[in-house]
Amino acid sequence: MALLAALAGGAGGEAGRQAWATLSELVRRPFRRDGSGDGNSDGDGNRDGDGNTGAPAAGSAEPELVRLAAHPDDAVLARALSTALAVRAAADAEFRAGLVRWHRLAGSLHTGDVHNEISGGTFNSPVLQGRDFSGLSFTTPAPPRVDPGTDSPPTAPD
Numbered sequence: 001m002a003l004l005a006a007l008a009g010g011a012g013g014e015a016g017r018q019a020w021a022t023l024s025e026l027v028r029r030p031f032r033r034d035g036s037g038d039g040n041s042d043g044d045g046n047r048d049g050d051g052n053t054g055a056p057a058a059g060s061a062e063p064e065l066v067r068l069a070a071h072p073d074d075a076v077l078a079r080a081l082s083t084a085l086a087v088r089a090a091a092d093a094e095f096r097a098g099l100v101r102w103h104r105l106a107g108s109l110h111t112g113d114v115h116n117e118i119s120g121g122t123f124n125s126p127v128l129q130g131r132d133f134s135g136l137s138f139t140t141p142a143p144p145r146v147d148p149g150t151d152s153p154p155t156a157p158d
Contacts, residue, residue, distance in 0.1 A: 001078040003106060009072035019106040024065060026102055027085075031060045032092045061088050 007020040061084035089096035116129035
């Protein structure tokens with residue numbers, strides 16, 4: 001629920017916006033209640049629950065998605081969307097697989113605030129401030145050795 005509300009509110013920057021857009025696309029796909037892939041369970045060729053009106057199928061989670069997008073700070077709407085997604089996933093195997101993939105990707109987004117602080121001491125290495133870094137490496141020379149018999153570092157070689 002918190003992830004849904006955060007993404008609906010635009011948290012996570014561009015990655016968050018893309019995650020929300022991907023969820024919206026997933027929800028707006030035809031509801032395949034019977035898993036046949038035609039988007040309806042009565043064989044009439046129309047999306048169930050909408051005839052030819054273009055309205056979302058009952059149980060599609062689209063109305064809940066739209067309401068949360070309009071009011072992203074409403075925890076009740078976030079809970080309603082979460083429930084609607086779970087109900088649809090239980091009835092539509094293809095949707096469930098897409099939702100699991102989406103959740104894996106979107107769940108890796110951390111949408112909280114970042115606070116970085118450096119204070120005191122002397123730093124002789126690169127400092128990287130931000131959030132959610134991965135796959136980084138720094139190559140820095142080893143610090144100069146200090147002669148244990150003195151408190152001063154060695155002088156530069158001649």
